[in-house]
Amino acid sequence: MNPLSQLPSVDRLLCAPELAALVDAHGHAVVTAAIRDLLAAVRTAVREGAALPADAALVARVGAAVTAQMQPRLRPVFNLTGTVLHTNLGRAPLPEEAVQALIAAARSPCALEYDLETGGRGDRDHVVDDLLCELTGAEAATVVNNNAAAVFLLLNTLAQKKQVIVSRGELIEIGGAFRVPDIMSRAGAKLVEVGTTNRTHLKDFAEAITPRSALLMKVHASNYAIHGFTHAVAESELAELAHRHQLPFVIDLGSGTLTDLAAYGLPHEPTAAEAIAAGADLVTFSGDKLLGGPQAGLLVGRKDLIAKIKKNPLKRALRVGKLTLAALEAVLALYRDPDRLHLRVTAVRQLTRPQADIAAQAARLLPVLQAALAALPVTVDVVALMSQIGSGSLPVERLPSSGFAIRPQGRKGGVLKRIEQGLRALAKPVIGRIGDGALLLDLRCLAAGEENEFGAALAGLPAALRRTAV
Ligand SMILES: *Cc1c(COP(=O)(O)O)cnc(C)c1O
Numbered sequence: 001m002n003p004l005s006q007l008p009s010v011d012r013l014l015c016a017p018e019l020a021a022l023v024d025a026h027g028h029a030v031v032t033a034a035i036r037d038l039l040a041a042v043r044t045a046v047r048e049g050a051a052l053p054a055d056a057a058l059v060a061r062v063g064a065a066v067t068a069q070m071q072p073r074l075r076p077v078f079n080l081t082g083t084v085l086h087t088n089l090g091r092a093p094l095p096e097e098a099v100q101a102l103i104a105a106a107r108s109p110c111a112l113e114y115d116l117e118t119g120g121r122g123d124r125d126h127v128v129d130d131l132l133c134e135l136t137g138a139e140a141a142t143v144v145n146n147n148a149a150a151v152f153l154l155l156n157t158l159a160q161k162k163q164v165i166v167s168r169g170e171l172i173e174i175g176g177a178f179r180v181p182d183i184m185s186r187a188g189a190k191l192v193e194v195g196t197t198n199r200t201h202l203k204d205f206a207e208a209i210t211p212r213s214a215l216l217m218k219v220h221a222s223n224y225a226i227h228g229f230t231h232a233v234a235e236s237e238l239a240e241l242a243h244r245h246q247l248p249f250v251i252d253l254g255s256g257t258l259t260d261l262a263a264y265g266l267p268h269e270p271t272a273a274e275a276i277a278a279g280a281d282l283v284t285f286s287g288d289k290l291l292g293g294p295q296a297g298l299l300v301g302r303k304d305l306i307a308k309i310k311k312n313p314l315k316r317a318l319r320v321g322k323l324t325l326a327a328l329e330a331v332l333a334l335y336r337d338p339d340r341l342h343l344r345v346t347a348v349r350q351l352t353r354p355q356a357d358i359a360a361q362a363a364r365l366l367p368v369l370q371a372a373l374a375a376l377p378v379t380v381d382v383v384a385l386m387s388q389i390g391s392g393s394l395p396v397e398r399l400p401s402s403g404f405a406i407r408p409q410g411r412k413g414g415v416l417k418r419i420e421q422g423l424r425a426l427a428k429p430v431i432g433r434i435g436d437g438a439l440l441l442d443l444r445c446l447a448a449g450e451e452n453e454f455g456a457a458l459a460g461l462p463a464a465l466r467r468t469a470v
Helices: 010-014 017-026 028-047 055-070 096-107 129-136 147-158 180-186 202-208 235-244 272-277 303-311 313-318 322-334 338-344 346-352 355-372 414-424 448-459 461-469
Strands: 083-085 140-144 163-167 190-194 213-219 249-254 282-286 297-301 378-390 399-408 433-435 438-442
Touching: 010 017, 010 028, 010 055, 017 028, 017 055, 028 055, 083 346, 096 322, 129 140, 129 272, 129 297, 129 322, 140 147, 140 303, 140 313, 140 322, 147 180, 147 249, 147 282, 147 297, 147 303, 147 313, 163 202, 180 190, 190 202, 202 235, 213 235, 235 249, 249 272, 272 282, 272 297, 297 303, 303 313, 322 338, 338 346, 355 378, 355 399, 355 448, 378 414, 378 438, 399 414, 414 438, 414 461, 448 461
Parallel strands: 083 378, 163 190, 163 213, 213 249, 249 282
Antiparallel strands: 140 297, 282 297, 378 399, 399 438, 433 438
C-alpha cells in the first residue's frame, strides 16, 4: 500500500485542537499555507524512503513553523555588545518622552503641516526648527531622513556642476557605503581634493578656489583618527577664507551633538553650536548618533541657504515622517534642560553610566547567568570591560565598563558559538561579542529597570540551547 495514502488531509490537520489558538491568532490562511508546505515536504521525504510521521508530530511541526514565521523580524534585543550606538542594532534607543510622543502621533491625526493658529497650511519643519535654532544658535533649520541625505541635499542644492573643496584627510567612508567622493558625484558636484592625508593648510584651500568653486567643506573624520605629524585647518580660518571669496563654508559634523559632552565626563565631541559660532554657514549632523534621537539628518545654518535647500524638489523625496518629527521634537526638548540630560536622554545616560554601577549590576546578575549555563563546560566571571561609543563617534575613546566573560573549560571553543546561538534564540535575543577567547556580555546598556526581564530571558536559555542544538 502507498504510505502516502495515510497522510492526513489539510482540513484534518487544520481542525487539530492544538492549532486552534494559532488559527485564532493568525487566521486560517497562514496556518493552511504552513500545513500545505509541510505536507508537500513530507510527501517528498516519504517518496525518498522516510517513514510517515504521526499526526501529532505533523501538528507540532505546523505549530512551530507558524510561530517562527509570525515572529516579527524587527525584534527588540538586549544590546550587550559594548557598543552603545550600534548601527546594526538601531543606534540610539529613544527616551521615554520620545516614545510617548511617537505613539501619540502614530495613533491619531496630528498638526503635521497644519497651522493651529490660522487654520492654514503649515510646514512640517516648524515642528522642530525653533528648537534646533535655539540649541545651535543657527538662523534656520530643516530635517531630512538621515545625515547622508542631508549632505547629499546640501551638495545637490548648492554645488551642482560646481566644485567643492575638501581636505584629502577628510575623504572618509562611513560604514554602509557612504563615501564622501561618491555622494559628491551623485549629487552632481565636482570634488576638489586639497592637501595630503595627514596635513592640510589654509593655503591649500586658498589656491584651489576658482570661479567654479561652490563651497568649502569640512567633514568630521568620525570613525578614525590620525595621530602624529598632522595638521588640519581650524573651522574659523576656513570660514573666513570662504567668506572673503563669497563662498559658503559647510561642515558635515557626522555625529555632532547639541551639548558639550565633556560636562558629563565624556570626551569632547564638536557641537553644532560651536560649528555655527566658528562661522559655518551650514552644518549637518545625525539625529540618532550622540544626539540620542530618531534616525534623521539635521541641517542648520544661514536662512537664505536653508530656504534654497527646502526649495529643492529632492527635499520632498528625502523628507521625514510624522513619527520621526514627533520623537525628534521630544528629544530636542530634553536638551533645553542640560542639568538632567544625562538622566533623561537614554544614549547619554548609557554613555555616562559609571563603571561601579555596571559592576554592581553584574554582581547581582552573576548567579542568574551561572544557573542558566550550569549544564555547560564553561566558567562565568564578572570582568572589567571597555565599551565603545559606536556609530563612528569618538572612535579611539573607550569607556570603562563591566560585564561577564564566559570561557570554555578546556580547549573547546565551539561551546561559545553554541551559547551565542542560544542567546540569539531567546524570545528577546541577547547579543554579546567574542573577544579574548571568551563570550563577553557588556552590561552598560542594560537599564536597572530591565534587570528582571533579562533574568527571565536567561531562565529560558537552557530550553533555547536544547532547541538550537537540533
Ligand atoms: C554617520 C555619518 C554620516 C552618515 O549619517 P547617517 O545619519 O548615518 O546617514 C555622514 N557623515 C559623517 C561624517 C558621519 O559620521
